[in-house]
Amino acid sequence: xxxxxxxERLVRERRTVLxxxxxxxxxxxxxxLRARCSDIDGAAEAIAKFSLEIIDATADLCVCVKPxxxxxxxxxxxxxxxxxxVCAYARGKNVPVIADAKRGDIGSTSEAYADxxxxxxxxxxxxxxxxxxxxxxxEPFTKAALANGRGVFILVKTSNKGSADIQxxxxxxxxxxxxxxxMVESLQTDAGELSSVGAVVGATYPExxxxxREIIPRAWIxxxxxxxxxxxxxxxxxxxxxDGLGIVVNSSRGIINAYGKSPYKEKFGTDWxxxxxxxxEDAARDLELRVKN
Amino acid sequence: xxxxxxxERLVRERRTVLxxxxxxxxxxxxxxLRARCSDIDGAAEAIAKFSLEIIDATADLCVCVKPxxxxxxxxxxxxxxxxxxVCAYARGKNVPVIADAKRGDIGSTSEAYADxxxxxxxxxxxxxxxxxxxxxxxEPFTKAALANGRGVFILVKTSNKGSADIQxxxxxxxxxxxxxxxMVESLQTDAGELSSVGAVVGATYPExxxxxREIIPRAWIxxxxxxxxxxxxxxxxxxxxxDGLGIVVNSSRGIINAYGKSPYKEKFGTDWxxxxxxxxEDAARDLELRVKN
Numbered sequence: 001x002x003x004x005x006x007x008e009r010l011v012r013e014r015r016t017v018l019x020x021x022x023x024x025x026x027x028x029x030x031x032x033l034r035a036r037c038s039d040i041d042g043a044a045e046a047i048a049k050f051s052l053e054i055i056d057a058t059a060d061l062c063v064c065v066k067p068x069x070x071x072x073x074x075x076x077x078x079x080x081x082x083x084x085x086v087c088a089y090a091r092g093k094n095v096p097v098i099a100d101a102k103r104g105d106i107g108s109t110s111e112a113y114a115d116x117x118x119x120x121x122x123x124x125x126x127x128x129x130x131x132x133x134x135x136x137x138x139e140p141f142t143k144a145a146l147a148n149g150r151g152v153f154i155l156v157k158t159s160n161k162g163s164a165d166i167q168x169x170x171x172x173x174x175x176x177x178x179x180x181x182x183m184v185e186s187l188q189t190d191a192g193e194l195s196s197v198g199a200v201v202g203a204t205y206p207e208x209x210x211x212x213r214e215i216i217p218r219a220w221i222x223x224x225x226x227x228x229x230x231x232x233x234x235x236x237x238x239x240x241x242x243d244g245l246g247i248v249v250n251s252s253r254g255i256i257n258a259y260g261k262s263p264y265k266e267k268f269g270t271d272w273x274x275x276x277x278x279x280x281e282d283a284a285r286d287l288e289l290r291v292k293n
Numbered sequence: 294x295x296x297x298x299x300x301e302r303l304v305r306e307r308r309t310v311l312x313x314x315x316x317x318x319x320x321x322x323x324x325x326l327r328a329r330c331s332d333i334d335g336a337a338e339a340i341a342k343f344s345l346e347i348i349d350a351t352a353d354l355c356v357c358v359k360p361x362x363x364x365x366x367x368x369x370x371x372x373x374x375x376x377x378x379v380c381a382y383a384r385g386k387n388v389p390v391i392a393d394a395k396r397g398d399i400g401s402t403s404e405a406y407a408d409x410x411x412x413x414x415x416x417x418x419x420x421x422x423x424x425x426x427x428x429x430x431x432e433p434f435t436k437a438a439l440a441n442g443r444g445v446f447i448l449v450k451t452s453n454k455g456s457a458d459i460q461x462x463x464x465x466x467x468x469x470x471x472x473x474x475x476m477v478e479s480l481q482t483d484a485g486e487l488s489s490v491g492a493v494v495g496a497t498y499p500e501x502x503x504x505x506r507e508i509i510p511r512a513w514i515x516x517x518x519x520x521x522x523x524x525x526x527x528x529x530x531x532x533x534x535x536d537g538l539g540i541v542v543n544s545s546r547g548i549i550n551a552y553g554k555s556p557y558k559e560k561f562g563t564d565w566x567x568x569x570x571x572x573x574e575d576a577a578r579d580l581e582l583r584v585k586n
Contacts, residue, residue, distance in 0.1 A: 023402075068398075068402055070402045070405040071402075071405050073405070073409055074406075074408055074409045075409075076373070076374075076377060076409070076416070077370050077374035077376075077377055078370075080366075080370040084370060102396075102398055102423075103363075103395075104395060105363060106451065106452065106453040109316075109361055109363045112318070112363040113363045113366065113367075116363075116366055116367045123369075130395070130423050130425050132424065132425040132451075132459055132460070133448070133451050133453060133455060133456060133459075134451075134454075134455025134456050134457065134459060135458050136453055136454055136455030137451075137455055155425060155426070158427075158430075159399065160399040160426060160427065160430060161427075161429055162427025162428050162429030163426060163427050165424075165428050165472075166426075166459075166469060166476075167425070167427070169462075169472065170464055171462040171463055172463070176459060176464070176469065179458075183459075224399075
């Protein structure tokens with residue numbers, strides 16, 4: 001089954017477009033885990049425990065998870081080992097894993113990255129990739145993905161303010177992010193109503209999201225910027241097709257750090273696992289599959 | 294001492310601008326090492342051995358080394374552990390390490406990457422970073438670098454053909470790579486004739502290199518694309534200042550795989566270490582510090 005088909009089936013089954021972001025920042029870990037981080041092996045254990053508990057608490061509520069590799073890499077190779085463990089654990093529970101690593105390099109180097117993440121025994125189901133180096137830098141990723149039932153999400157319009165610096169520049173009557181969207185389209189060599197070659201568009205830019213969907217009607221779009229970063233569910237759905245399909249919407253801090261925030265803090269106290277589950281239930285409901293409006 | 298000052302001192306002392314690229318592709322390893330790669334631990338050992346021997350053979354001939362993280366990551370966390378070992382080994386020999394990882398993400402995630410590579414106990418002396426997400430995505434890297442005597446090289450005009458797709462688009466009378474160069478300049482908040490906030494410009498685009506140097510006269514520019522990719526030393530020097538300073542020119546395959554190629558193959562046979570040293574000597578001479586012409 002293709003990655004695009006797997007996502008579609010999960011969204012239809014679960015009636016939500018929630019992607020749970022796994023960002024194990026040490027300074028935001030629950031107290032009982034943070035206390036273990038005095039040395040690097042303890043930190044690796046704490047990050048592993050936190051990430052696996054997130055998966056346990058949310059696997060039946062979401063359609064995919066998105067571990068952010070930076071927070072694993074931050075503690076070095078031990079963190080990388082945990083990253084691999086987390087990916088394998090989620091995949092073992094049939095939860096597709098989008099590795100958020102934003103890779104991109106010239107051809108033969110991209111091949112090495114693609115092999116690791118998206119190859120025959122690659123560790124993830126999909127990978128975020130950066131288009132600055134151009135289409136020939138992305139092809140090794142899309143080829144590996146399509147050959148192995150995996151997917152990619154190419155950065156088109158990111159959720160941060162600085163995304164304007166390059167992505168919003170006009171060139172020949174179109175903005176750079178529109179040109180990037182066309183590049184995504186040129187790489188969608190797979191068949192089907194929805195493609196496994198997708199895009200990233202922030203919920204913080206709903207107008208741009210509408211434009212991107214016009215350019216790449218077949219794309220799965222990964223939408224960051226929902227929740228803590230300010231985008232609403234309605235904003236996020238601007239990236240969807242009319243029938244609501246074609247998006248997965250990421251929430252990281254709003255779910256995984258819910259134990260420190262109202263109303264979960266008051267309700268669950270130090271029971272951070274229940275807080276995470278409750279916040280994921282709320283997010284899944286807020287992001288219920290719906291016809292676009 | 295700042296990263297910019299360290300590079301300048303080394304270039305003046307060694308009278309060359311050679312950067313040795315460490316790209317341990319398994320399928321290009323010398324036969325005696327490739328034979329060890331039947332399992333993953335053997336592959337990790339082979340990659341480590343190859344990389345450390347490259348450093349031993351070239352440390353006195355170059356001004357920095359540039360390990361490409363993709364080829365370590367390709368074998369997973371064990372490769373990451375080797376990457377850290379390789380960085381530490383080179384730094385222990387006073388050879389500055391440019392980690393070629395092309396990172397870039399939104400603010401708090403970039404902070405995690407920056408901490409790992411360029412923080413107080415960061416593993417590298419400098420890091421390549423990708424500007425597609427804009428200036429606010431790069432600031433955590435430049436801040437960490439300047440606070441800790443490290444450097445960054447921001448992708449401006451890459452050496453591959455596809456670099457035209459985004460980097461050569463015209464916007465407001467200038468190309469995107471020129472806008473990126475201006476972004477680099479805006480991030481050069483350090484003092485001195487040369488800045489630790491640098492750029493990447495391929496030797497395969499000499500005209501563009503001249504333009505970039507005009508926009509960022511204070512930048513250290515990392516120049517890939519020399520040698521195997523087709524750029525000559527004269528092409529590479531287009532990125533330099535008039536006095537020849539301000540560039541480091543990377544050669545990977547031309548040096549580290551020299552044992553398989555004429556004239557080194559004929560001369561050294563299976564003695565791959567001597568072939569690497571001889572090729573590095575040739576490259577260092579070809580890239581001798583010179584007044585620009």
